[in-house]
Every structure is written in structure tokens, then in C-alpha cells.
Amino acid sequence: MEIIRNMVRCGQRHLHTIVSRKIIKPSSPTPSRLKTYNLSLFDQLAPDAYMPMVIFYPNSKLHANSHVKMMDMKNSLSRTLTQYYPFAGRLAKTTPSFVDCNDEGVEFLEAHNDNLLSDFLNNTQYEDLDQLFPNGLVWQQLRSCSFEKDRASPLAIQVNQFACGGIAVAVSLSHKIADGSSLCNFFNDWAIMTRLSSREEHNGHGSPINPYFISFKNTNLNYQGIPTSKSQDGAVTRSFVFPNSRLNDLKLKVIKMTTQSEQPITNPTRMEVLNWLLYKCAIKAARKNNLGSFKPTRFALATEIRNKMTEPLPKTTIGNIVCLPAFSTDNPNQTTPSNFISQLKNLKMEVQGFQNIQDAIERLQHTSDLPTIVKSEQRKVGYYLSSSLCWYPLHGIDFGWGKPIKVVPSAVTPMCNRFVFVDARNGDGIEVFVSLGKQDMEIFQTDPELLAFC
Incomplete structure (x- = not known):
């Protein structure tokens, strides 16, 4: 196990531990005609940063154990990535102009926090939430992605389980291929697929999600992206x-x-x-x-x-x-x-x-x-x-x-x-x-x- 944070709050020591890392690939291969996804000029001008979003859920009695819950999330993510095929590909870390939709998959991390979710939310400031995100990808640049020297994964996920059974689902998505609306759509579509999987409602006839990707002409601005302003005092x-x-x-x-x-x-x-x-x-x-x-x-x-x-x-x-x-x-x-x-x-x-x-x-x-x-x-x-x-x-x-x-x-x-x-x-x-x-x-x-x- 990999301990990523050793915290002291209210006189007590709390551990945040990575317990599992896995690559989740699309459940079906991407067709050859879709293997290259060109970034639009809007994409290329977007900040070179991973957008974060984390959603907290209280303990639920709908699953017999956390293992079943994690398996549902991984299986549904695999099916979701079939529709969101660029998210499972790779793009250049420097001035990317396209995504290689090679189905190499996204990193899925499981973490455990020995705190109660309620205590965590009451005692943690927003700027301390980076521990919940995969590899600390909170508005970090593409070069912070550790997959390969020259290529980056657009998406990474970390599911954090608390001592009380509560969960925080954290997603980091490259701004180079998506905006806030896209991130919300992905989060919701993944949730829909997980909900159907856990209830065994999906009969396999068509997909209940329908992300729409536009085919753009290949254009390279040779530009890393609009710079983001940072405060000198943090x-x-x-x-x-x-x-x-x-x-x-x-x-x-x-x-x-x-x-x-x-x-x-x-x-x-x-x-x-x-x-x-x-x-x-x-x-x-x-x-x-x-x-x-x-x-x-x-x-x-x-x-x-x-x-x-x-x-x-x-x-x-x-x-x-x-x-x-x-x-x-x-x-x-x-x-x-x-x-x-x-x-x-x-x-x-x-x-x-x-x-x-x-x-x-x-x-x-x-x-x-x-x-x-x-x-x-x-x-x-x-x-x-x-x-x-x-x-x-x-x-x-x-x-x-x-x-x-x-x-x-x-x-x-x-x-x-x-x-x-x-x-x-x-x-x-x-x-x-x-x-x-x-x-x-x-x-x-x-x-x-x-x-x-x-």
C-alpha cells in the first residue's frame, strides 16, 4: 500500500492511503476511422491543466460490501470509455493538436481515508483536497502526468473510501479536450452506467449515454494554451x-x-x-x-x-x-x-x-x-x-x-x-x-x- 498523506487534525493522526492502481480500458475497441481525434482551435487555446471535480457521497446500504461497489464502478467506466473514446487515448505533453485514440485506458486509483467523512468535510479546507485526486492532478500541466515521457493521459480517477463507508469520487480531466460542461456530462454518464450496472437494468440494446464528438480538421497552433494566473502568496x-x-x-x-x-x-x-x-x-x-x-x-x-x-x-x-x-x-x-x-x-x-x-x-x-x-x-x-x-x-x-x-x-x-x-x-x-x-x-x-x- 502507498501512503500519500499523513495528517494530524484535532490532535489525532489520520492516514490517506492508496490501496490499488489499475488501468481501465474501453470495453470495445475504437473503430479505425475514429483513431485520431483532432483538437479544435478552442481546445488548443484552452489552459494546459487538469480540471478537478470531486463529489462526496454518504454511506449507502445498497451494496453488500465495498468490493462490489468498486467492481461496478470499474466495469461501468470501461463501458463509458467506449463512448468517450478520446478520454482513453493519449496526447502530446507539449502543444498537443490531436488525441491518439489507442484505447490504452485511464488510471483508476482506490484510496482509503481512516477519517469519518463528516469529520473530513468539517475540518478540511478546499485547498487541501488534492489528496483526493489521482496523482495530485489538480490544475497541473500535462507534463505532470507520469504515464510516459512525451505522452499524457487525458483522464484519471480516484475513488476515496472513508472509515464510515462514505465515498469521494474525484476526476481529473485535461482541459485540452474538454470544458466544464464536458466534465459534468462525463461524470453523470459514468454514474448512469454504474447505476444500471448495479441494478442489472441495462439489456445491452444500445447505449443510454450519447456524448457527441465533433470531427475537426487537423490544425496546429503550436501553442501550449492560455496561461493561468497564480497568486504569489498562494x-x-x-x-x-x-x-x-x-x-x-x-x-x-x-x-x-x-x-x-x-x-x-x-x-x-x-x-x-x-x-x-x-x-x-x-x-x-x-x-x-x-x-x-x-x-x-x-x-x-x-x-x-x-x-x-x-x-x-x-x-x-x-x-x-x-x-x-x-x-x-x-x-x-x-x-x-x-x-x-x-x-x-x-x-x-x-x-x-x-x-x-x-x-x-x-x-x-x-x-x-x-x-x-x-x-x-x-x-x-x-x-x-x-x-x-x-x-x-x-x-x-x-x-x-x-x-x-x-x-x-x-x-x-x-x-x-x-x-x-x-x-x-x-x-x-x-x-x-x-x-x-x-x-x-x-x-x-x-x-x-x-x-x-x-
């Missing part, structure tokens, strides 16, 4: 829950504040007002740590475009089907709700004009020297990136053990200045995972204006 993540009643209060506040302005906001969405509040409070914290000096920043909104094109793509489309429209904030006066929300609405309009995915890629191709522009701009100003998974029922992902008690999306990150939105577990409001530099977070999490709506 990033910490904290979550904040905003109930619907408080969000309604925030909407009313914004409407009142903008009534006399040149750009009154009469019908703001809860996402608009919440992004404004978070951005304003984050900038305020950064400014206070900078002795009152304001540094220009940019706000970027990760926007899924699958359903925003004239010819929409299926929701199950896998890949980076997302745009990152952004606007600048050059002085504190531009953080008013009127200015911020107006610009946010304009960002949303920018991604409404695509005819189809080919049109979106062609426009991207005509952008002059985009990688160089991105690099130079990120050196000049700081970025705050907001993304949302509120549209996806993460709390309904069921492997056959019931619904999860906690979902932690890609907010588990060493990167700073990120807001990740998910629906609150009880359906009442929004939970936001905020990642900031340590010093900024100390101020941000005690901001009275922010806490008034939590």
Missing part, C-alpha cells in the same frame, strides 16, 4: 451560499442604486448582480492590500456557446465549446452596478452572433496572433474569471447510492481570482466557490457588504 478557496431571498434583496439594491444613473438596470438577473458584488468586493480587497492603489483589471465571463449559436449543438457535445469575452476596469468608478452590469450584458451579446461551430472557429482563425495578444494582456492587468455550472444538476449525479452531500467543482485550484457558480444543494440559491490570494481572501471573506447577502 491561492485559497472558500465557498459562499447566497439564498434566493438574499439574491432578491441584492437585485432590489442594484435597481435602486442605478435608478438615477444614465444606464438604469431595471431587470437584472441573479447572476449579473452576484457577479457585480463578487467582483467589486474582490477588487476592494486587492486595493486595500495594495495600500489603496488601484490596479487595472479585466473581468472575463466563461460563456458556453453550445446553445447560443443559430445552429445549436447538442448539450452532450464534448470539447471546449466556450468563449471568454472580457472587459477592462481601469478605475474604481467603473465598478458601479450600472457600469458593470451594462458591460456584462454586452459580453453576453458578443457570443450570440455565431452561425455554427465552424463559423466560431473561422472567426477565431482570423484573430491576428491571438496567443501573443493573450500573453501580453495578461502581463499588463490581472484577470478575474467567472464561470457557472448552475444549469447542470450536479447534486443529482447518482451512482446508485443516492444523491451527493457535497459537490466541489473545478474551484479546487492554486489559481487566484476565480468565481465558480453552482446551484445550492437544497435548491435555495447559489453557492459560489471563490479563489483569491491569501491576503485578499482575508479581507474579502469578512466584507460586510458581501456577508449581508449570504
